[in-house]
Amino acid sequence: MPQSKPGRHYNIPAWLRARHPEPVQDDPRICPPQIPGQLGLFPTPARQFSRTHAARISDRNIPGFEAVREQLRQMADERRVRARTVWIWRLEGFARLALAARDPDQHQVAAEALKDLLYNGPILGRALERAALLAPPLTRRVVPPRGTGPTRQGGQRDPELRGQCAHCLAWANDRRVLCVPCTSWCYELRKRGASEAECDRCHRTLMLSGGMCRMCRIVVAETEVDTAQVAMENGDQLWFARPHAAGLAVGRLLPGTAALQGRFALKRRRARARAEGARRLSEHLLHADQLELFPAPPRDWTRLDTTRPPALTPAAAHLLTDFTTYMRERGWNTDFFSGSIRTLRIVTGHLGTDAPIQERDIRALASMSPSLQGARVLNYSRLRGLLETQPTGDPSIARARHHASTISQPAFSAAVHTYIDVLLGQGSTPSRARSPKTVENYVAALLDTLEAWITDGHTDPREITKKHIEDALDPLRGDRARRLHTALRSLFRALKREHLVFRDPARSISLTTSRSVPPALPSDRIAGLLDRLDDPRDTPMVALVAIYALLPGQLVHLLRTDLDHSKGRLRLRRAGRMDHLIYLDAFTMRLATAWELHRHHRWPDSSNPHLFVTRNTAVDDSGPPISAGVVQHLFQRIGLPAGRLHVDRIVDEARHSADPVRLMELFGLSNLSATRYVLSAHPDKKNGPIAP
Known part of the structure; x- marks a missing residue:
């Protein structure tokens, strides 16, 4: 073999390792094997494992280790770990230690033993839980540490309370009068200016918070969410060495007494998960193949407990997930539209998704509470073809x-x-x-x-x-x-x-009235009109009224297809009459184009066909127009009624042209209305050729 150099590592070939096998690494001093089923005599002492301990039992055959190894490999693939081999190798060693350290009478690893594995405890706990080898945590009362605490009033210690807290009755195995948590409790309350009073639950005179002492708040919080199935109905902690408190209101549970964070929050989540798993399917699920025997009356949703809907069918669960995705793709914040999700959850939980949902059911459910919303549920159901619409009356x-x-x-x-x-x-x-x-x-x-x-x-x-x-x-x-x-x-x-009267008595009655056209608006009220607006939607609306004399009702019903950018014109649809074409100037076209760009940037997937939309109508798949109140509110803010501005524009044009035909071409007026405007602007022409 080559000579080793400092700072370099040489891998031993597999053929050489096979000729010189390493000795079996199974140190009996590290977590020695015990007889299965034997009860432990002493509690497990506090300890701390390291990689060295794991290497010394690397060849030991431990039951359940292969299942944990397989879960670690799957977790490495799910998390896309880069150094996969090293990551699995390091965790396998600690997994051996956790399994080898089990009590002889236990098949699963105690949750309390994960703290002995350094920083690897949480991820190994997840792997053990997936392999069904992690025992649930035990609910135990933590014993306060030893030390000296404050004495009772007068400096005398109560001999009946040696080793027991006088407030919360916790056993401390020492001569303390108050445990550390109760001492801190009293200190914080006195710092806020509180004084001792009679507890509403146990009727003892102690430091109170919310009308209860610390022990009563602990008992109520522990029994508020009973995930361990250990709480007794109408039961309470025994009062050793003291008279029994017969006046305890043990049946009184106050929701919200427990803390919002910490172990109580974990208990609430587990209780919700357990309740969700225990729910059953609704008995009122609709079937698409079932024929309707007779028209059923509207359902009364007020008789149902909407706080605990039944379990969802797979199709309903998929629909709820798709609805959440649909809301996120629209750019909505799902936290603000939880009422819509809750409404769809209740309806699909009770009725299912096999048959179309009636619109009146969604509306009736949404009207029960402000926390239930039905507008977006109706749009989504209509879009997915799951809504049976009801005829709406104007x-x-x-x-x-x-x-x-x-x-x-x-x-x-x-x-x-x-x-x-x-x-x-x-x-x-x-x-x-x-x-x-x-x-x-x-x-x-x-x-x-x-x-x-x-x-x-x-x-x-x-x-x-x-x-x-x-x-x-x-x-x-x-x-x-x-x-x-x-x-x-x-x-x-x-x-x-309709042949309900023999003759028409009002046929020959005429009413002679003089219609005076309102005078033109002062120029100082019109000057700088568009400079007061900062909304890209308001400027083209005001320009169409001030320049082309459109009415608020006509603005409301304009469609996006009515605006022709290539030819620079706007089509004004009129029921029972020919459409009126308006040729827009460059300034108005720039305002309309800026509004179109702003609308596309803010609501890129809006399907509303109308030209002007609000934040509510833009995301409504039914495509409703904006209300006339939106236009009226706009002109109220600028201080000019839309009707006065409409008349002022026509009067101004009549004053310059004095031609009724031009008014008919520009503003789509009838011949009588155009003549009246010209005569109002030019009173000297009343006896001329255009006089009616």
Whole structure:
């Protein structure tokens, strides 16, 4: 062999090692083998193993060692350990020591023995646990250390309490009056200014925290989560050498008494895991192949204990995991949307995932508590095809129906219901449906007049004549007269078409009113309008109103496909009329492009088709538009109503051009509205060729 040099290591070839085998390394002085099944006479002393001890029993045949070695190899692969061979070799030695140090009557390694393995105890404990060779930790009361403690009042020691703490009754095997923890307890409370008082549980006069002494808090905390299955119902610690306390409230458990960290937190986690494993599948799981015999009433979720849902089926567990992944991919913080996860957990736990989930079940469950949320659960279920939607009614139509039902005369009430059907396009003759808000406004405008006719003794709409309508319109002026006149003409026209009246009494009634266009806004209120905004969404909205005179309702329903970047134009969709094309200038196009880039950066996977979104509508897969309140709130912040700004832009253009055709092309106005704006801007042209 070559001569060894300092600082260098030579590997011995395998063929040479085979000719000169090393002696068997099994030192009987290191963890000597014992007779299996023999009980230990003395407790195991404190010790500390090292690599040298492991090398001296490297050839010993130890039961269970191969199982631990296999788990160490799997853990090395799972953790992608770089120095795999050295890592396994080092831990195998300590695994031999842990298995060799077992008591003769124990098959598993005690959890308390892991502290003897230096810093390798936690990872070896994991390997032993995976190999089913780690015993659960024992629950023991720690004995306070020996020493001298404070005396009782008057400096006299109680002979009945020798070796026992006077407060927590812990045995210390010495002549202490108070153990170290109770001494620290009293010191901290006195430092905060507390004084002795009667305990609410044991009725002793001691230092209290939360109305209980230290011993009572320990007992309550220990029995709050009983993972070791050792707590007795209505039981307590024995009071040796003292009279029994008959007044103990032993059946009283106060949740939250135990500390939030430390061993009590570990006990809570183990209790939750044990309760999760003991749960059973729900008895109400839905099956896709089961036919519905009759329509079932809505489920009453208030009768269920939503705090402990049943166990999940494999499909439901996979769905819950996919829902969490879906939320993370959307960029949402799952800590703030735990209510959505809890809602899906409860619904799928009780009903399963084989059959579609009804939308009303999710909404009913989410309405039970503020900690339950259903909006994102509905979107996700709809996206995965697991939602059975329910027909949704428009709130405006619901209010209009309610108004019609409150009319005291049945004939008038039935006529108004028929009128609502006609406005919605559901009459005997097909017609274009009006918007729900228009239907509500028409019905609300009619209520007072109909009730007045009923008070006068009329019982049927066929009794109403032209004179009745004129009398109703006579005391009204302005917008109130115009709204009632429009609603009455619409009502009797619909009733005549449905053959509920013989003639239309409102057909020949005209209302002469003067509509004055509001004056232009002062220039100082409009100057610097866009400079007050810092949101990329607000600037294009204000620009479209101030430059192109769009209305808030038109901004709400703009789609992303309506904006053509290549041609620089915006398509304005109008129900029942031709679309209006708006050619945008370079400034407005820059604002719209900046908003599109900001939206894509903040919500890259948003599927909402509308041009303007909020943080709620952007992540809603149903694609709802923003509410009109968002636009109104924007113009309230800048101090200019959107309607006034809309009129001011048209008046300003009419003042410069005086051409109604140009107003019709720019703003999509009707010929009558365009003429009215021109005449308002140029009063001298009222008798000219454009006069109506």
